[in-house]
Structure formats: structure tokens, C-alpha cells
Amino acid sequence: MAVGANIRQRRRKLKISQEALAAAIGLTFQQVQKYERGANRVSASMLYDISRILHCDAGDLLPRGDWKADGVVSDWLQDARALHRQHPDLFEALKAWPESHLRLLLATRQAPQKL
The missing domain is CATH 1.10.260.40 (lambda repressor-like DNA-binding domains)
Structure with missing residues (x-):
């Protein structure tokens, strides 16, 4: 809807x-x-x-809000803070992306693969 x-x-x-x-x-x-x-x-x-x-x-x-990956709702705020702490330059670059591109990136995100 x-x-x-x-x-x-x-x-x-x-x-x-x-x-x-x-x-x-x-x-x-x-x-x-x-x-x-x-x-x-x-x-x-x-x-x-x-x-x-x-x-x-x-x-x-597309609807805005939390994105689900493999049935688990991602805590996007926690993820964003962790990304900013670990990779501040990447975080700043991503902030310049259009929101539609960021949502597409999040929607296509896969669960980490076990090595």
C-alpha cells in the first residue's frame, strides 16, 4: 500500500x-x-x-523505514554509527549519495558469508 x-x-x-x-x-x-x-x-x-x-x-x-535482510530488521542507526566510527571517510562519501541509491544498496545487501 x-x-x-x-x-x-x-x-x-x-x-x-x-x-x-x-x-x-x-x-x-x-x-x-x-x-x-x-x-x-x-x-x-x-x-x-x-x-x-x-x-x-x-x-x-518504495516505502521508507527499516529494511529487512534475511528476516532480521537491521538497526540502521546502530549500523550508521558503527560505519562512521570505523570508516569516517566512507561514511561521508555515502552521505552524498542520493537516498534512492542508498535504499537500493541496503535492499540488495546480503548476510555475511562464513569463511
């Missing part, structure tokens, strides 16, 4: 109607309504198409 709400918020901010968005991605406005209400899930490819029309990264339409 959060993805749909983010689509609606971005669409409204840009003053794009549901009809105009639907026409641009080749759907009916009813389908866009269903996406925005959370009645239907948005596929990754459709999310990409929508993001192009809404002039943003697909990651900008």
Missing part, C-alpha cells in the same frame, strides 16, 4: 492526472487507482515505467 501512496503523492505533486499517467504507461485510469489504493501490487517493471513518467527513481516510490 505504501508504494501506491508514494505514487499518488508524487503524481499529485507533479499535477499529473490518473488519466494522463495511465495513458503514458498504457493502462486504464482504473488500474492506476488500484495501484494507488493498494488493491493491486505494482510489478517491478511497471514501477520503473511509472517512475520514468513521474521523473524519479523507482526506489523513490
Whole structure:
């Protein structure tokens, strides 16, 4: 449901109607309504198409908050503090990245491999 709400918020901010968005991605406005209400899930490819029309990264339409990796919710604040202590230069460089890139990095993070 959060993805749909983010689509609606971005669409409204840009003053794009549901009809105009639907026409641009080749759907009916009813389908866009269903996406925005959370009645239907948005596929990754459709999310990409929508993001192009809404002039943003697909990651900008994903929900914000804690990310789960292997079923465990990461304590991002604790991780950020540890990263800053151990690698202050890397931490400063990452702060310059767009949020959508950081969320993608966190979403693709894998659990440490045992050696």
C-alpha cells in the first residue's frame, strides 16, 4: 500500500492526472487507482515505467523505514554509527549519495558469508 501512496503523492505533486499517467504507461485510469489504493501490487517493471513518467527513481516510490535482510530488521542507526566510527571517510562519501541509491544498496545487501 505504501508504494501506491508514494505514487499518488508524487503524481499529485507533479499535477499529473490518473488519466494522463495511465495513458503514458498504457493502462486504464482504473488500474492506476488500484495501484494507488493498494488493491493491486505494482510489478517491478511497471514501477520503473511509472517512475520514468513521474521523473524519479523507482526506489523513490518504495516505502521508507527499516529494511529487512534475511528476516532480521537491521538497526540502521546502530549500523550508521558503527560505519562512521570505523570508516569516517566512507561514511561521508555515502552521505552524498542520493537516498534512492542508498535504499537500493541496503535492499540488495546480503548476510555475511562464513569463511
